[in-house]
Amino acid sequence: MTFQELQLIEPIYKALQEEGYSKPTPIQAKAIPIILQNRDLLGCAQTGTGKTAAFAIPMLQLLHNNPIKRNEKSRIRSLILTPTRELAIQIGESFAAYGRHTNVKHTVIFGGVGQKPQTDALQRGVDVVIATPGRLLDLINQGFVKLNQLEQFVLDEADRMLDMGFVHDVKKIIKLLPAKRLSLFFSATMPPAIVTLANTILTNPTKVEVTPVSSTADTIKQAVYFVNKSDKNNLLLHILEDATIQTALVFTRTKHGADKVVKVLR
Ligand code: AMP
Numbered sequence: 001m002t003f004q005e006l007q008l009i010e011p012i013y014k015a016l017q018e019e020g021y022s023k024p025t026p027i028q029a030k031a032i033p034i035i036l037q038n039r040d041l042l043g044c045a046q047t048g049t050g051k052t053a054a055f056a057i058p059m060l061q062l063l064h065n066n067p068i069k070r071n072e073k074s075r076i077r078s079l080i081l082t083p084t085r086e087l088a089i090q091i092g093e094s095f096a097a098y099g100r101h102t103n104v105k106h107t108v109i110f111g112g113v114g115q116k117p118q119t120d121a122l123q124r125g126v127d128v129v130i131a132t133p134g135r136l137l138d139l140i141n142q143g144f145v146k147l148n149q150l151e152q153f154v155l156d157e158a159d160r161m162l163d164m165g166f167v168h169d170v171k172k173i174i175k176l177l178p179a180k181r182l183s184l185f186f187s188a189t190m191p192p193a194i195v196t197l198a199n200t201i202l203t204n205p206t207k208v209e210v211t212p213v214s215s216t217a218d219t220i221k222q223a224v225y226f227v228n229k230s231d232k233n234n235l236l237l238h239i240l241e242d243a244t245i246q247t248a249l250v251f252t253r254t255k256h257g258a259d260k261v262v263k264v265l266r
Helices: 010-019 026-036 051-065 085-098 116-124 133-141 158-163 167-175 192-201 229-240 255-265
Strands: 041-044 078-081 106-109 128-131 152-155 182-187 206-209
Touching: 010 051, 010 085, 026 041, 026 051, 026 206, 041 051, 051 078, 051 085, 051 152, 051 182, 078 133, 078 167, 085 106, 085 128, 106 116, 106 133, 116 133, 128 133, 133 167, 152 192, 158 167, 158 182, 158 192, 167 192, 182 192, 229 255
Parallel strands: 041 182, 041 206, 078 128, 078 152, 106 128, 152 182
Antiparallel strands: none
């Protein structure tokens, strides 16, 4: 599969070449044709699989191919909800990169910083808003954001969104969206609560799944030791006696557990 086979428009194709992307990742090869047909999608994919481009590229193409008319007022056409400010910034950078030869404008909205630059950007007019839920709701309540003419909606990292306690904010935002819209839903895991949430957002979605990318380097040797709980400290001390180990990182499940390990090592 090549980007040419995905029938991307020239401005986007050119931007991908400039990014040095030679071929689509599996999630992109599967998701892009579905989204370009304006069909809802349920994507089971982790960060690192290229999932951001899998939704950003076809969304940009749909927006570019159907520009709003000259006499129409600018309005928010797309919303991407994501759980953290870091993810929001990264997604913003992707829209900037892939959309650099289109006229699609975007802005990023997140909490913990002053809102003035964000409201200024909104008032200048943007097509795409990438936001974390809390600050977005704030700005909606203050009248800076109107979602009643939205065409595209993405819920990114839905499982993390739930873990971080954003479910009520997300539900409030979804209630404000027009019923007729394109909806895309991405989650690394699909526990029942996520499936239920997806069902409230998506209409007749196509499910796309990719296997997670391997996160360990070949140069790292891995081993598992099965020991009783009471022997774990002794095993750790025994392993650390190996003089070739210069530095080590020990993970524990809890803060309390970390304190106990420190005491033993001291
Ligand atoms: P993501 O899973 O969206 O966080 O993307 C992971 C990384 O892969 C990002 O740094 C992207 O710039 C990069 N990437 C996405 N698509 C491609 C592609 N088709 N070829 C090469 N790199 C890519």
